[in-house]
Amino acid sequence: MSEVAGRMSIQVGAHYLEKEQGGRGVLLGGVPGVAPARVAILGGGVAGINAAQMAVGMRADVTVYDINNARLAELDMFFGSQIKTVYASRLAIAAAVRDAHLLIGAVLVPGAAAPKLVTRDMIKTMKRGSVLVDIAIDQGGCFETSHATTHDDPVFEVDGVIHYCVANMPGAVARTSAFALNNATLPFALKLANLGAEKAMSANRHLAAGLNISGGNVRHRAVAEALGLPLKEK
Amino acid sequence: MSEVAGRMSIQVGAHYLEKEQGGRGVLLGGVPGVAPARVAILGGGVAGINAAQMAVGMRADVTVYDINNARLAELDMFFGSQIKTVYASRLAIAAAVRDAHLLIGAVLVPGAAAPKLVTRDMIKTMKRGSVLVDIAIDQGGCFETSHATTHDDPVFEVDGVIHYCVANMPGAVARTSAFALNNATLPFALKLANLGAEKAMSANRHLAAGLNISGGNVRHRAVAEALGLPLKEK
Amino acid sequence: MSEVAGRMSIQVGAHYLEKEQGGRGVLLGGVPGVAPARVAILGGGVAGINAAQMAVGMRADVTVYDINNARLAELDMFFGSQIKTVYASRLAIAAAVRDAHLLIGAVLVPGAAAPKLVTRDMIKTMKRGSVLVDIAIDQGGCFETSHATTHDDPVFEVDGVIHYCVANMPGAVARTSAFALNNATLPFALKLANLGAEKAMSANRHLAAGLNISGGNVRHRAVAEALGLPLKEK
């Protein structure tokens, strides 16, 4: 789903940069003779890479920020002179935020709250009508000013900057997402159907790790803690 | 302006393919494992090429149709295996319309009404939730079912197909368009300012061709005819 | 050798699509104005990637099918909008077979018989004069209708579909293959020459795993079983 969200983030960003949507009225890729918009992508993981692919494809001026040097080297290898990669020091992030027309928050730390990389003070330095998209909103968001929104009412404005923080972005392209999800889960479903639940979980620890309750006992630590029930791991 | 409209056509097409906008819920480029959407672009002129650049950039499955073989060869040279080029026979157009998720009408004949290449019967064969964008709407549109719309109310539906037919597409990215327009007109403005109107028009026939009225006489045939006044060419 | 076979598969496929060879008479890449042929590659491993490189290079319309989502994501990253990647569900494979002009079977499971992914019923849906190349034929082939052939008599026809199932494809480009093989085996040869067999095998377990007989005893399980002799592992 990170792939869907990453790719969509540029599409929605381009949309809200349109004048009728309250945006700055710039075309992501510019046209010959008119410079393109600047897109800053915070985080070079799966979501960030997919965002970069779309932003480059739409001919924006793209920079990706990360603190993982090996990852930045990989991105540099793949994208060549089509993107810039910059180490995500606090100083670099502040400059990125100030200059960007479109700012993508793609810092997802698996199983943890996203770090608040961008403060409200930084947001204040952005141009009016700029747009930010917080892909990490499901984990709390990586902008201080973010709060989750829905597809019915997807954006709000803070300090003249449009915030798109829809918690379930892939829902907008439900058909594509359903296929993607199916591709990811089908192998597990087939294992369950062919082997039965017991054997399937013995054979595959990823599957076993997803078990919440069995035999009248809570088997999953997080569920036990959330519900205040005793945990009995298998 | 054809460049702006061509590039925007894919951006708005992607937007209206989203489920919340009434579209089919497909992501233009798909994701790994899920096939991309099919984009058919009718016309390989400036608008069509710019549309193709964006559609390829967003990783759609793109085919461009034209009747100019030399132009198709140029596109093939530029885009390589990233697009398909097909001669725009009636049969090929009918198949293109039927299969496309996003259909771009980019057939602009300078100074003439756009030909109605796509009939309502063809539109009926499209999947529900497909989207078409008529870039040629300023010249009457190249789909039988098109009629001009505005940025306030940009789309309507015919036979389950979303029609985006905004007459002034570049207005949505006013800042980019203003610069582009300025680049195109600045040389004329400088000539007028430096030489005065008379000399500037003598020196530049493109400028002279734009003259409507001077010395109390109508100098432009179309204006004279439209207003029922006598024409007095210089 | 998978690299050689993968690259050759497209070259032989293009050849047998020629009319004089009994094929459909289509040029893999088409020409400007005429759509390219569709190439479906089953399996995105080394052989499949090399086939994809050549098919893209010859400007065909290429789709790669695999059940490994991570691998599909890698291919998508490398090839961008030049190929489509689709999860290899049974449904997707059936559609792929039906539509393809050239079908490449590149499903190689190391040390195991290739799975019969494509049934005869699927083959029957293909257009007359289509071509399939079974790279997995050394392991039994991944099409139900495959049986091994030789360079002297490389193809046969089933239901109007040309089958190329040469068991030793790299032999056709013996010079290239000899160098490739040499590159792969030279390090072992040098170790043997420099250290002697005993030390070389102690130092390198890959080498040791290749030992069949020593000191009058069979050292390799498969050989012992095949010959009905006692195994004495070192």
Added chain:
Amino acid sequence: MSEVAGRMSIQVGAHYLEKEQGGRGVLLGGVPGVAPARVAILGGGVAGINAAQMAVGMRADVTVYDINNARLAELDMFFGSQIKTVYASRLAIAAAVRDAHLLIGAVLVPGAAAPKLVTRDMIKTMKRGSVLVDIAIDQGGCFETSHATTHDDPVFEVDGVIHYCVANMPGAVARTSAFALNNATLPFALKLANLGAEKAMSANRHLAAGLNISGGNVRHRAVAEALGLPLKEK
């Protein structure tokens, strides 16, 4: 048709380089670790460019020779570091012939016999099992050793070099060629059908230039001369 022939020339070249076809046994693109074959293309016109596209696509080491510097600059712009361009001095051609594994003759001078750029002495310097394809054979060929062949018996050998000189190369991919031809001639056919022959020829001088006989008179100089009949131009 030059596009079809240019693209096919690489495909047939790759085929005859196979060992079973009498060729040198090299794979056009090599594999990682084994250098690719060298392809020399004489002539950077439509046929030459299309040959270069395929040869690059199959990962060969490609050089294009021409005496038109502007054309070489265009090719350099398009292909970047993927091909080398060299001015076609006699010295350069001799070196090209000597080093090439696959030599493409694509020097087509419209309406004139192709110049014999490559002498038999040069051919003698080639490696045994090298292949040459003479696309210009319809106009007499651009190799001294060429003579026209057919799809039934397409090749012959001179000094150990395989010569492919089929006069009607596009016939091998009849389906693709038929569509391509149709695309090129359809506009004329439509004009004839809509306007009648007289008006159509008045309206279109390309069409008129094709008229051979009308009103009992020979209208075309070449036909008149060939048949020894009086010419009566319209």
Added chain:
Amino acid sequence: MSEVAGRMSIQVGAHYLEKEQGGRGVLLGGVPGVAPARVAILGGGVAGINAAQMAVGMRADVTVYDINNARLAELDMFFGSQIKTVYASRLAIAAAVRDAHLLIGAVLVPGAAAPKLVTRDMIKTMKRGSVLVDIAIDQGGCFETSHATTHDDPVFEVDGVIHYCVANMPGAVARTSAFALNNATLPFALKLANLGAEKAMSANRHLAAGLNISGGNVRHRAVAEALGLPLKEK
């Protein structure tokens, strides 16, 4: 020769940006995690395009400025998201100069003095250790602060900015330049040798335009004016 000069301009620029040469100590392409240098190229003609190719190749952040919109569109088509194209208004040039690490003057107006696009005041805004290369120096240069230098003493400094203004840049790569020059002049030499001077000039007006003196008379206006002798055109 514009091609040689354009390509060399980036190579010498990269060299003088090194610390030991007095430059700013930045690597043109940066490295992963460190932003590349900014290269501004004034003029999108042959020299400018060749400079852009090298600058992109070395992974710099490249912008090309020109007042010819059609040319900018061509560059955009060729380079895609690898360069930015901006209309060369005075404002845009001032900003370009201020921000650039490497500034290339490639504004060559055939047969005329190069316009002084960049004033000393603009140069003053550049960072210390920046470098400019004036390819137009043979025609007077396009920077106010330029004056011609030689390969023996190629650079000088104004306001902390290194100026490379060698009048005969291609001399540095004499071997490549000699071949290039030969390619350009060989056709004329062959004509002269085959036809004799008189006939060759009759047959080719480019050749005839180069005649200075014949039959005891000065035939070339510029030569006549320069020497104060009477002109007698043929």
Added chain:
Amino acid sequence: MSEVAGRMSIQVGAHYLEKEQGGRGVLLGGVPGVAPARVAILGGGVAGINAAQMAVGMRADVTVYDINNARLAELDMFFGSQIKTVYASRLAIAAAVRDAHLLIGAVLVPGAAAPKLVTRDMIKTMKRGSVLVDIAIDQGGCFETSHATTHDDPVFEVDGVIHYCVANMPGAVARTSAFALNNATLPFALKLANLGAEKAMSANRHLAAGLNISGGNVRHRAVAEALGLPLKEK
């Protein structure tokens, strides 16, 4: 730092190939009609890849040599038909050295002396004015004829071949290198600052491995051996 050195190696190589620097007077990328220079890169690690990126970017004819087949396959995947990859047998290296205009030594074995791959006898076969750059000079160099030089006096000549063997290449682009170094070390510095030395080293074994002396004892084997002091590991 390997990235900086790899990228710089091509830049300095191009510089010393200039005639005024004693080089052969060839432009790395040639120009249309004039073949590019041949660049041979020994070693496909980080330094070698970065050298290849720049050499390809400057349009040279690039071949990379390595004995790691998997690595060559990766390079082939990334660079496609833009480079050639060849297994680094002694024979292949000898041919590479003989033919190269620019030879890059990028064979770095971590923590060991670089192997002397290229003998003086091989160097003798190179053309006068060719250039070699020994990136491995910090580890003793990979050419028999190398000895370390400085930025003040960077090159020397052996058998007519210019040797660039500066031990601290990244120093030439100090600003870029400082940022790169900072990016690599900042995480360790932050750990030290936040946790104190003791805890930081407990938490991070890379950090701990860098400790030389603590509590009056030598903690690092190499330091102890070098100084003849007792080692007391923690």
